Amino acid sequence: MHEMAVCQGLIDQVEEVARAEHGRRVARIELSVGPLSGVEPQLLQQAFPLAAAGSLAEGALLAIETAPVRVHCDECGHDSEAGPTRLVCRHCGNWRTRLLSGDELLLMRVEIIREQAYV
């Protein structure tokens, strides 16, 4: 379970972004996590409140978008959907493919709150 370590890295980055933008707190965090990133979105969600406690990201919404596994075939040139344990080309069956998406572990967007209460 290395998701806690990943989450702590995430909080550091998010706080850095929020401070640079003079944010008072973070409202929402968007991640893109692929099945081949080695990080489990559900575990990340569970670890998040613990890692975020006391930080600018405490109480923020964590939105995780899972990227599909897609490969490009070097033989036939087609792009196709693949599974995490089967990165072969759907069109010609060749296994010499390149991953187009599916292993990302990206911080996409941070939504910060700049101003506070008015009546």
Next chain:
Amino acid sequence: MCDTCGCNVTHGNRHLIAPGGKLARVGEQSDAITVLKGLLSENDHAAAHNREHFDRHGVLALNLMSSPGAGKTALLEASLERLQQRYRVAVIEGDLETENDAQRIRARGVQAVQIVTGTACHLDAHMVHGALHQIDLDSIDILFIENVGNLVCPASFDLGQHRNITLLSVPEGDDKPSKYPVMFRAADLVAVTKVDLLPVLDDFSVERAVDNVRALANAAPVLELSTRREDSLQAWLDWLDAQVEQHRVSCERGESLRPRVQPDGAHLHRQAL
């Protein structure tokens, strides 16, 4: 009366909309900031720093990964004597507890630094950097980093290594590359170890293991090794020679040798976004 100009606010109800009041409206302005940065960028930064260190001192760094008990330390023990005839070697050992593995390496006359991770299930670039302070990089040619025995977590953390070696021991079963795709996809070399057990554990098929690695679009060589059969280790030693040579050539060109799959593939995707 409306909510816009405040004409509905009276002395009687003002407290309700004051800050902290029941009907207080918090007018918050949220701004979205696009970041597009790898989640492990802090680790990756430290890893790049380690890699620079290795390259500056001409040290080839190899990350050994496998499940616990697949034979990482045994493989090192069995090959150190022959390796030392040609190279100066040091080992970093990662374990949750004990100095056992470092002691086994030291018993062969090789410098070993033990990282005790406590509860951490993997090594990260910062831990390796800490251990590097105890090693004189000018006095070695190859640094083996024996990761924590675990087929999951170590695959996600770049340490600054030049190559990933993943061991798969025969008793584990030939389906492990499919069960742990992140780990086996990252391997530059897959070493099937304990092949002396193949006659007994005949449900393990090396061919199937290779097929499962190829299904991950990984063309890495798959070697069959047994520390009990010295002749089987020749292919492993030859592979190491080839990596030392490749590293030397890339250092001369001012380039850095990298594992075929970086733990953080985000760098590639960022360009595509």
